[in-house]
Amino acid sequence: MNFDLSEEEQVVAELAQQLFSDLAQTERVKEVEEADGFDRDLWQALADVGLLGLCLPQSAGGSGMQMVALAQLAQAQGRHVAPVPLVASITASMAIAEHLPAEAALLTATADGSEVVTAALAEAGANNPWVPTVRATIDGESVRLVGTKPAVPALPIASHVLVSAVVDGRPALALVDTAAEGVTIEALRTTNHEPQGHLTLDTAIDVRRLVTTDGALDGLLHRVLIATSAVQLGVCEGAVAHAAAHVSTREQFGRPLSAFQAVTQRAADAYIATEALRSTVLNAAWQIDNGDDPTADVLSAAYWASEGTQKVVLAAQHLHGGLGSDVDYPVHRHFLWGMQLGGALGSATAHLARLGHHIATSAS
Amino acid sequence: MDIGDSPEEAAFRAQARTWLEAHATRRSDASRPLPLDEHVPAALAWQAKLHKHGWAGLSWPEAFGGRGMSSVMSTIFNEEMAQFEQTLGPLTVSLGMVAPTLMAHGSPDQQRHIASMLRGEQLWCQLFSEPGAGSDLAALSTRAVLDGDTWIVNGQKVWTSLGQFAQYGILLARTNPDVPKHKGITYFIVDMADPGIEVRPLVQMTGHAHFNETFLTDVRIPAENVVGDVNDGWSVARTTLTSERSSIAGGGAGWSVETLIELAQHTGRANDPIIRQQLAQAHCRSVALTAMGYRVRTAASRKRMPGREMLTMKLAYANHWVATMETAMTLLGGNAMLAGDDAIAEERWQPAFLNQYAIRLGGGTDEVQKNIMGELGLGLPREPSTDRGIAWKDLPT
Known part of the structure; x- marks a missing residue:
């Protein structure tokens, strides 16, 4: 039993932290937000040090690492609220490498930073990503895809999107070229300025780009949920650090705010929620890589990420007073990211509903 | 990172399970908690058995009679033991709090108690809290005055877990009232059979009397029973309190x-x-x-x-x-x-x-711990205190 990072994982954590703290400073983040929300220089820098290929096989120019390492990278990104589609592109490329090994050229292009890939997993309405609604119909060598996907991360800048779909009543994944005929992309404005798109499909793909393997969608959802939770962990760390610095230095009634117990206790609650998230994210990441059935661990971490992060960023925001809402002060980005990511693939309640079904059913 | 058992850990777990199956009773719907007066001797007997078969003090240093294994091994054993009716609950103060404190701060003579605890021969209690010193433990007012080579102790303690059964206690008393509160406290070992000690059970709303009030009247404690240095009891007590938190959080x-x-x-x-x-x-x-x-x-x-x-x-x-x-x-x-x-x-x-x-x-309390968390976890400045640098005897009462 060893819950410490391995040497290799530690190197990833340090390298990522270094890169983001050098290249994702507040002024730069602001500049990118005002453009299209995608920092191409940072993206290239991540590719150049091998971080975009972190979880790809060595044959595709990657390092062959897994979720625990990806969590380190995602966490560092969250800490700096750095505007790059890291989770979307890396998790989608991991699924492509696993299920569509023939797409070697695409994988190499995602590892070297020349192309961004993403996955369209969220659903309209109740947003239950475990039950996709895009219909896939196999017709010989071709697959017809019809349907829509809301809020697809990085869609306006992606070359390919892995779409969750239903074929003969079973979930599947379909790799779609975003420039193909019958693929309509409508760019969306988002609260945290990350690029997203609404996807409408009435198109056909080669049957070799359809994944019908059992558990492929679950596996991708698990990775996206945990990588996103790791970003949220970083978002929490950043928010708590900002709040601690502020209440230690801001004086009212002749003493620092932290001298008031109501302030300290709120900050301590945020710290505890962050630590609960840290432990559950690492546990779930390891379970995805090594466990027999990581479902309950993944949903638990996703719950802490949704519920906990929203509490933490709210506390950090509150502890800053009015100052926190000023766009020239950095902490509001943590608030916006926390709120946005917390609902991305189902809220805390949705995770609980699924988990409740999982544990109360398997125990009976 | 590797959450699973290593091959060595898995082998140890299997060995532990086999032994427990042979020597303990697996928990079932028929399992019932024992009343306290039966639970205490049962826990001591179970500890003696664990010791006899080499399962006691797994992660304690060999110098103290332990097995010198990693703390992961003792956790594995505890995880397995949790499936069985036999528990060491009443020995939490002895094994979880007193033993680690004596290992860190005790004299060689005092450390001899550790082996007795391992053999299930001793039950200890904690004489820290007082009616006037709860969250503000360092404000305690039980006095110890040196008379030749004996300390004479007078005062009242409260929330003494299992004090009615214990042979020994760990006691905090004020030995210098003329310095700030943290600097005039001494940590003692006290023999609960001393005639000056009266233990009165406190019946709680659960219906059980886990706690007691303890009255100390001219209790005589030999000077060699001071743990650590005279007036340095607070730093010794911190070891005990940290161990207490970990016992609660890790307790079954x-x-x-x-x-x-x-x-x-x-x-x-x-x-x-x-x-x-x-x-x-x-x-x-x-x-x-x-x-x-x-x-x-x-x-x-x-x-x-x-x-x-x-x-x-x-x-x-x-x-x-x-x-x-x-x-x-x-x-x-x-x-x-x-x-x-x-x-x-x-x-x-x-x-x-x-x-x-x-x-x-x-x-x-949760709230006191959150204040500590503000300092330790978040690096917030220390809470301003109104009594820093003031001698204990000059504090407002």
Whole structure:
């Protein structure tokens, strides 16, 4: 039993932290937000040090690492609220490498930073990503895809999107070229300025780009949920650090705010929620890589990420007073990211509903 | 990172399980908690048996009679032992708090007690809190005055767990009132058979008398029973308090999320969406605690002091206890308050509900710990104190 990072994982954590703290400073983040929300220089820098290929096989120019390492990278990104589609592109490329090994050229292009890939997993309405609604119909060598996907991360800048779909009543994944005929992309404005798109499909793909393997969608959802939770962990760390610095230095009634117990206790609650998230994210990441059935661990971490992060960023925001809402002060980005990511693939309640079904059913 | 058992750990776990199957009784629906006056001797006898067969003090240094294994091994053994009826609960103060303190601060003579505790021959209690010194423990007013080579102690202690059964106690008393409160306290070992000690049980609302009030009148303690240096008892006590928090956070409860789910199924509420949500939340809290436990154990096995992790875990454990009991009470409805032999489900839920205060207050209240967390975890400036630098005798009472 060893819950410490391995040497290799530690190197990833340090390298990522270094890169983001050098290249994702507040002024730069602001500049990118005002453009299209995608920092191409940072993206290239991540590719150049091998971080975009972190979880790809060595044959595709990657390092062959897994979720625990990806969590380190995602966490560092969250800490700096750095505007790059890291989770979307890396998790989608991991699924492509696993299920569509023939797409070697695409994988190499995602590892070297020349192309961004993403996955369209969220659903309209109740947003239950475990039950996709895009219909896939196999017709010989071709697959017809019809349907829509809301809020697809990085869609306006992606070359390919892995779409969750239903074929003969079973979930599947379909790799779609975003420039193909019958693929309509409508760019969306988002609260945290990350690029997203609404996807409408009435198109056909080669049957070799359809994944019908059992558990492929679950596996991708698990990775996206945990990588996103790791970003949220970083978002929490950043928010708590900002709040601690502020209440230690801001004086009212002749003493620092932290001298008031109501302030300290709120900050301590945020710290505890962050630590609960840290432990559950690492546990779930390891379970995805090594466990027999990581479902309950993944949903638990996703719950802490949704519920906990929203509490933490709210506390950090509150502890800053009015100052926190000023766009020239950095902490509001943590608030916006926390709120946005917390609902991305189902809220805390949705995770609980699924988990409740999982544990109360398997125990009976 | 590797959460699973290593081959060596897996082999040890199998060995432990085999031994336990042969020597202990597996928990079942028929398992009942023992009354305290039977539980104490049973726990001592169980400890003696563990010692005889080489399962005691697994992670303690060999110099103190332990096995010198990593703390992961003792956790593995405890995880396995939790499946059985036999528990060491009453020995928490002895094994979990006194022994680590004596290992760190005791004289060679005092450290001889450690081997006796390992053999299940001694039960210890803690004489720290006083009617006037709870969260502000360092304000304590029990006095010890040196008379030749004997300390004469007078005062009153409270919340003395199992004091009515203990042979020895660890005692904090004021030995210098003329210096600030933390600097005039001494840590003693006291023989509970001393004629000046009177222990009066405090019956709690659970119906049990786990706690006591302890009155000390001209109690004579030999000078060699001072642990650490005279007037340096606070630093010794910190070792005990840290150990207390970790004992609470790592302690076994008479319930688990699985038993809560069974209760929901048994009461026909497992499909109620609101109850389901609460079951799922309980599961999430339990996963977080398990994963925090991995962090604490990893730190301990690498000789790092898991101070912050321990504080976080104790608070998370208290939250878990309180919220889970709320769900259990909701499930039981009016039956929740049936007591004793009439209680539902082997008297598991009602005492645990009433006992939540022990978890939230023991080793420092949730709120005191959050203040400490502000300093340790967040690096906030220390809370301003109104009594810093003031001699204890000059503090307002």
